[in-house]
Amino acid sequence: MSLIVQKYGGxxxxxxxxxxxxxxxxxxAHRAGHRVVVTVSAMSGETNRLxxxxxxxxxxxxxxxxxxxxxxxxxxxxxxxxxxxxxxxxVPARSYQGWQVRFVTDSVHAKARILDVEAANILADLDQxxxxxxxxxxxxxxxxAVTTLGRGGSDTSAVALxxxxxxxxxxxxxxxxxxxxxxxxxxxxxxxxxRVSYEEMLEMASLGAKVLQTRSVELAKKYKxxxxxxxxxxxxxxxxxxxxxxxxxxxxxxxxxxxxxEAKITVLGVPDKPGVAAMIFGTLADANINVDMIVQNIxxxxxxxxxxxxxxxxxxxxxxxxxxxxxxxxxxxxxxxDPDIAKxxxxxxxxxxxxxxxxxxxxxxxxxxxxxxxISTSEIKISVVIDEKxxxxxxxxxxxxFELDKDAGDRVRD
Amino acid sequence: MSLIVQKYGGxxxxxxxxxxxxxxxxxxAHRAGHRVVVTVSAMSGETNRLxxxxxxxxxxxxxxxxxxxxxxxxxxxxxxxxxxxxxxxxVPARSYQGWQVRFVTDSVHAKARILDVEAANILADLDQxxxxxxxxxxxxxxxxAVTTLGRGGSDTSAVALxxxxxxxxxxxxxxxxxxxxxxxxxxxxxxxxxRVSYEEMLEMASLGAKVLQTRSVELAKKYKxxxxxxxxxxxxxxxxxxxxxxxxxxxxxxxxxxxxxEAKITVLGVPDKPGVAAMIFGTLADANINVDMIVQNIxxxxxxxxxxxxxxxxxxxxxxxxxxxxxxxxxxxxxxxDPDIAKxxxxxxxxxxxxxxxxxxxxxxxxxxxxxxxISTSEIKISVVIDEKxxxxxxxxxxxxFELDKDAGDRVRD
Numbered sequence: 001m002s003l004i005v006q007k008y009g010g011x012x013x014x015x016x017x018x019x020x021x022x023x024x025x026x027x028x029a030h031r032a033g034h035r036v037v038v039t040v041s042a043m044s045g046e047t048n049r050l051x052x053x054x055x056x057x058x059x060x061x062x063x064x065x066x067x068x069x070x071x072x073x074x075x076x077x078x079x080x081x082x083x084x085x086x087x088x089x090x091v092p093a094r095s096y097q098g099w100q101v102r103f104v105t106d107s108v109h110a111k112a113r114i115l116d117v118e119a120a121n122i123l124a125d126l127d128q129x130x131x132x133x134x135x136x137x138x139x140x141x142x143x144x145a146v147t148t149l150g151r152g153g154s155d156t157s158a159v160a161l162x163x164x165x166x167x168x169x170x171x172x173x174x175x176x177x178x179x180x181x182x183x184x185x186x187x188x189x190x191x192x193x194x195r196v197s198y199e200e201m202l203e204m205a206s207l208g209a210k211v212l213q214t215r216s217v218e219l220a221k222k223y224k225x226x227x228x229x230x231x232x233x234x235x236x237x238x239x240x241x242x243x244x245x246x247x248x249x250x251x252x253x254x255x256x257x258x259x260x261x262e263a264k265i266t267v268l269g270v271p272d273k274p275g276v277a278a279m280i281f282g283t284l285a286d287a288n289i290n291v292d293m294i295v296q297n298i299x300x301x302x303x304x305x306x307x308x309x310x311x312x313x314x315x316x317x318x319x320x321x322x323x324x325x326x327x328x329x330x331x332x333x334x335x336x337x338d339p340d341i342a343k344x345x346x347x348x349x350x351x352x353x354x355x356x357x358x359x360x361x362x363x364x365x366x367x368x369x370x371x372x373x374x375i376s377t378s379e380i381k382i383s384v385v386i387d388e389k390x391x392x393x394x395x396x397x398x399x400x401x402f403e404l405d406k407d408a409g410d411r412v413r414d
Numbered sequence: 415m416s417l418i419v420q421k422y423g424g425x426x427x428x429x430x431x432x433x434x435x436x437x438x439x440x441x442x443a444h445r446a447g448h449r450v451v452v453t454v455s456a457m458s459g460e461t462n463r464l465x466x467x468x469x470x471x472x473x474x475x476x477x478x479x480x481x482x483x484x485x486x487x488x489x490x491x492x493x494x495x496x497x498x499x500x501x502x503x504x505v506p507a508r509s510y511q512g513w514q515v516r517f518v519t520d521s522v523h524a525k526a527r528i529l530d531v532e533a534a535n536i537l538a539d540l541d542q543x544x545x546x547x548x549x550x551x552x553x554x555x556x557x558x559a560v561t562t563l564g565r566g567g568s569d570t571s572a573v574a575l576x577x578x579x580x581x582x583x584x585x586x587x588x589x590x591x592x593x594x595x596x597x598x599x600x601x602x603x604x605x606x607x608x609r610v611s612y613e614e615m616l617e618m619a620s621l622g623a624k625v626l627q628t629r630s631v632e633l634a635k636k637y638k639x640x641x642x643x644x645x646x647x648x649x650x651x652x653x654x655x656x657x658x659x660x661x662x663x664x665x666x667x668x669x670x671x672x673x674x675x676e677a678k679i680t681v682l683g684v685p686d687k688p689g690v691a692a693m694i695f696g697t698l699a700d701a702n703i704n705v706d707m708i709v710q711n712i713x714x715x716x717x718x719x720x721x722x723x724x725x726x727x728x729x730x731x732x733x734x735x736x737x738x739x740x741x742x743x744x745x746x747x748x749x750x751x752d753p754d755i756a757k758x759x760x761x762x763x764x765x766x767x768x769x770x771x772x773x774x775x776x777x778x779x780x781x782x783x784x785x786x787x788x789i790s791t792s793e794i795k796i797s798v799v800i801d802e803k804x805x806x807x808x809x810x811x812x813x814x815x816f817e818l819d820k821d822a823g824d825r826v827r828d
Contacts, residue, residue, distance in 0.1 A: 016471045053495060057430045062498040069494035069509050073487035080484035081467060084476040095483050099513070100558055144514055 002168035003035040003126070007136065007158035010044035012173055012232040013078050016085075019043075022232070023085035025173075026131050030091055035126045037165065039136045039158040040082055042074025050074055064109030068138075068148045072098070075135035075154075083133045094125050095133045098146065103139030103157065105147045112139055112147035114156065114219075117164035134161060155216035163223035170220070170227045171238075172212065177231035178239035179204070179211055181404035182256040186395050189405040193254060194237070197244040200254050203347045203381045207257035217241070244349050251411070252350035252357060253402040256395050257381075260342040260388055262292060263316035264373065266308040267323070269333025272298055279326060280307060287322045289315045293343070293376040293383065304333070308374055310385065313339055341373065342391035345383040346398060358382050364401035370394050416582035417449040417540070421550065421572035424458035426587055426646040427492050433457075436646070437499035439587075440545050444505055449540045451579065453550045453572040454496055456488025464488055478523030482552075482562045486512070489549035489568075497547045508539050509547045512560065517553030517571065519561045526553055526561035528570065528633075531578035548575060569630035577637035584634070584641045585652075586626060591645035592653035593618070593625055595818035596670040600809050603819040607668060608651070611658040614668050617761045617795045621671035631655070658763050665825070666764035666771060667816040670809050671795075674756040674802055676706060677730035678787065680722040681737070683747025686712055693740060694721060701736045703729045707757070707790040707797065718747070722788055724799065727753055755787060756805035759797040760812055772796050778815035784808050 006026060013019050022038070030036045041047075050071045054062055079095035086093035098105075101119060105112035122132045136154025139147045149156055155172060162170035178192040179201065196204075198221035205214040211229055220227045220241055230238035270276050277296065284291055294309040311319045316339050327335045351357050361382055365372060370393065374385035386394055403411040420440060427433050436452070444450045455461075464485045468476055493509035500507035512519075515533060519526035536546045550568025553561045563570055569586060576584035592606040593615065610618075612635035619628040625643055634641045634655055644652035684690050691710065698705055708723040725733045730753050741749045765771050775796055779786060784807065788799035800808055817825040 016467065019471065050491065053430065053491070054498060057433065057495055058498050058502055061502065063501050063507075066494040066497040066501070066507075066509055069497070069511070070491050073490045076487045076490070077464065077467070077484050080480040080482075081471055083480040083483070084468060084472050087477050087480070088472055088475065093477075093480075095480055097483070097560075146511075 001033045001035065003037070003165055004029055005037045005039060005158050005162040005165065005167045005170045007039040007154060007170065007172045008041070008232060009154065009174060010041040010047070011175060013040050013082065014044035016081070019078070019081050019085050023082060023089055025232075026086055027089045027091050030131050037122060037126070037132045037134060037161060037167070038082065039134045039154060039161060040075065040078045041136050041154040042071075042078055046074040046077065047071055065145055068109045068146050072135070072138045072146050072148055075137050079133045079135045086131050086133065091131055092129060093131045093133055095135070096122065097135050098138035098157075099140035099144070101134060101161070103160070105139035105141055105149070107141040107143065107145065107147065109145075109147055111150035112141065114139060114149070114160045117160050119161065119164045122165065152213035153215075155213040156219060159216045159219045159223075159225050159227060162225045162227075163219065168226065170225050172227060172229050173232035174211060174229060175231070175233065176211065176229070177234060177236045178229050179255070181254065182395055182399050183258070186258070186392050187256075187399045187405075190399065191405055193239050195240045195242050196254060197349050198241055199244060199380055200347050200349055201241050203345070203378065204255055204257045207259055207343065207345045207347070207381070207383065251348060251408045252354045253346045253348035253404070254350075255347045256398045256402070256404065257345045257347055258342060258391055258395050260391055261313050262310040262341060262343055262385075263313045263337065263339035264308060264310050264341045264385060265316070265319055265323070266306060266336045267327055267332050267334075268306050268336060269302070269304040270307055271331050272303055272305045276305075276330060277307065279330060280323065281309075283322055283326050284311070284319060287318060289319050289322070293374055293385065295374050295376065310341070310343065310374070340388045341385050342388040342394075343383050343385050344391060344394045344398065345381050346402065347381045349380050351380050351382075360401055361398060364397045365394055368393055368397045370397070415447045415449065417451070417579055418443055419451045419453060419572050419576040419579065419581045419584045421453040421568060421584065421586045422455070422646060423568065423588060424455040424461070425589055427454050427456075427496065428458035430495070433492070433495050433499050437496060437503055439646075440500055441503045441505050444545050451536060451540070451546045451548060451575060451581070452496065453548045453568060453575060454489065454492045455550050455568040456492055460488040460491065461485055479559055482523045482560050486549075486552045486560050486562055489551050493547045493549045500545050500547070505545055506543060507545045507547055509549070510536065511549045512552035512571075513554035513558070515548060515575070517574070519553035519555055519563070521555040521557065521559065521561065523559075523561055525564035526555065528553060528563070528574045531574050533575065533578045536575075536579065566627035567629075569627040570633060573630045573633045573637075573639050573641060576639045576641075577633065582640065584639050586641060586643050587646035588625060588643060589645070589647065590625065590643075591648060591650045592643050593669070595668065596809055596813050597672070600672070600806050601670075601813045601819075604813065605819055607653050609654045609656050610668060611763050612655055613658060613763055613794055614761050615655050617759070617792065618669055618671045621673055621757065621759045621761070621795070621797065665762060665822045666768045667760045667762035667818070668764075669761045670812045670816070670818065671759045671761055672756060672805055672809050674805055675727050676724040676755060676757055676799075677727045677751065677753035678722060678724050678755045678799060679730070679733055679737070680720060680750045681741055681746050681748075682720050682750060683716070683718040684721055685745050686717055686719045690719075690744060691721065693744060694737065695723075697736055697740050698725070698733060701732060703733050703736070707788055707799065709788050709790065724755070724757065724788070754802045755799050756802040756808075757797050757799050758805060758808045758812065759795050760816065761795045763794050765794050765796075774815055775812060778811045779808055782807055782811045784811070
């Protein structure tokens with residue numbers, strides 16, 4: 001008998017029939033002898049409807065505290081309905097809002113972070129044979145105000161709850177049946193991974209793979225929560241997120257991630273003196289613009305330096321605007337930008353103990369005449385920025401170069 | 415400087431523009447120097463939408479606890495939006511759900527009763543210059559479960575809050591501009607009452623006048639809360655609910671109430687022995703059918719007795735069905751029913767010290783050839799049951815007979 005936390009997103013509870021399906025799945029696990037806690041999001045479209053009400057009412061200028069009061073109702077409706085649907089199948093159920101669990105968070109409304117999960121009441125309900133239904137996405141701060149975790153926060157709720165309950169599994173139900181070596185829409189030969197390490201999943205999430213929210217993976221890694229990514233539409237074993245040393249097939253590269261939602265900005269001919277980078281990135285931070293990759297090279301001839309970085313496409317124009325005057329003031333030669341880029345990354349914990357990955361990656365891209373505009377590496381990933389139009393080609397090329405369509409045992413090692 | 419609790423129903427917050435209007439009204443009172451607490455219902459249609467979701471999902475068979483979780487979201491959306499609208503007008507605001515206030519209730523979900531209101535945090539917010547926005551209709555029980563007070567419970571929330579805060583006024587905003595001598599749609603000459611006693615309002619509410627919920631009037635009476643019934647559409651002084659001894663014009667009859675939502679049932683020829691009435695009304699109570707008027711007469715000749723009573727039209731058929739067998743078993747001669755009746759009542763605290771009201775009432779009805787089928791009296795009201803088709807005629811006739819269209823000083827006294 002396991003304790004299982006199941007998490008269903010908004011699409012999975014988007015209609016009353018789908019809520020019945022989720023109830024049936026939870027009841028099936030319960031009848032199989034498991035102790036079952038279900039975390040759900042708002043019915044799809046509901047959060048958008050609520051946000052639109054707030055926006056239309058306020059013209060975008062509103063108290064985040066009250067925003068949270070309004071949008072938290074989305075999950076509240078879902079948990080009540082799901083509990084009713086479960087009881088309709090003959091199993092006692094009880095719903096919990098964030099403040100009832102309690103999910104204690106900080107007071108940063110609309111993007112609160114979970115500080116503590118007090119789940120004693122949930123354990124008592126499970127002991128009494130109930131299925132427990134918990135609202136994802138929401139919590140309560142020290143003052144008793146309702147908070148929300150921000151978009152995608154339901155994954156984080158589920159993992160935090162699984163950690164607090166010391167659950168055997170945290171099952172995240174999605175519209176895909178697991179984590180793939182890359183997006184199957186780009187590479188039809190992409191393979192589902194049976195297991196993937198927290199670190200790899202973390203890189204993949206932050207590199208733009210949409211399966212799990214980065215924060216939820218960080219939390220799963222921290223508390224070693226066994227997370228399974230499963231399909232809400234069909235049966236299957238999904239993908240298990242696990243610790244590195246439990247990976248059965250120690251492959252070099254696990255997956256190819258990509259992200260076309262970034263834009264590139266270059267400050268050309270910056271005087272090479274202390275404080276210049278601080279000024280550029282301080283300006284962006286003040287404007288709440290997140291920077292992803294940063295590359296700086298010193299020109300041997302001029303003594304000047306070029307700084308290139310990427311930002312989200314949605315913040316590209318604003319970034320150029322806020323940098324214009326400061327960059328001129330510091331005597332830089334030019335400020336250039338390019339929104340038509342994409343980032344492609346190879347990810348794998350095996351890189352830690354294997355060399356030659358970068359070489360194989362660059363060779364593959366070169367073979368297809370794809371020019372590399374930026375390179376950035378971490379311990380377990382190599383990312384390159386290329387022209388956006390080559391993105392699919394690059395992903396396919398790399399997927400083939402690292403033989404990700406083959407079983408790990410059949411691949412050529414460097 | 416007064417402390418004012420304002421209450422707005424679902425129609426008053428039914429659109430974003432109307433929410434802005436409510437915000438403007440609250441802010442105007444705040445700027446006039448008052449301490450303002452606003453209680454609101456769900457946006458009109460929202461509670462029905464949520465109830466329909468529950469009904470469709472469950473086929474009507476559901477946990478009341480989870481029903482409350484779902485429907486309580488209606489008010490939660492309203493308070494968040496209203497707080498945002500108030501802040502948009504430049505006054506700091508803070509919303510409170512039932513569990514945040516806290517409105518402590520019993521655990522009778524969907525029709526909970528308020529046990530206590532802990533309003534210390536609200537007073538602290540008022541001290542800091544905030545307008546406080548409170549969700550009507552909802553509370554929390556001793557186990558921390560969300561409860562709702564049942565339809566119309568927002569009036570009760572407002573009055574309970576006004577009592578707990580020792581408010582100077584509890585202003586109930588409605589779609590009428592006060593309490594009238596009778597429904598102006600039936601009698602165009604109906605006059606607005608400046609003041610009405612709690613007792614009269616209580617009778618009028620229980621007799622079918624829809625202005626205020628009975629429970630809220632009971633609560634106002636118990637705690638002597640000065641309630642004003644005001645229009646949310648236009649300025650005006652409305653009607654003040656007050657104690658009897660504060661009434662300026664001690665009139666005999668204040669208003670004519672009516673209710674066409676009742677049906678009449680007669681058990682004919684019941685053996686006149688102990689336990690018969692207990693059996694009839696015990697059977698109805700077991701079936702959760704509420705009985706309003708009851709009349710019993712002993713026939714001098716036969717020694718039998720006839721029992722007549724009224725029930726809500728919606729429960730009429732069920733009442734006949736559950737009574738059929740027991741009535742036959744007790745040897746009654748017949749079970750008769752008539753759904754086409756109406757109840758018309760004259761209400762006035764002046765009846766306590768004046769005789770002749772009944773006589774004037776029966777004379778007026780007789781003049782218009784309206785047959786009286788049942789009579790029932792209390793200290794401050796006389797109700798008659800008549801054929802439904804005569805209802806409007808009876809109301810107009812009585813309104814004229816008691817000169818309710820005239821100023822109290824101009825009326826003829828008995």
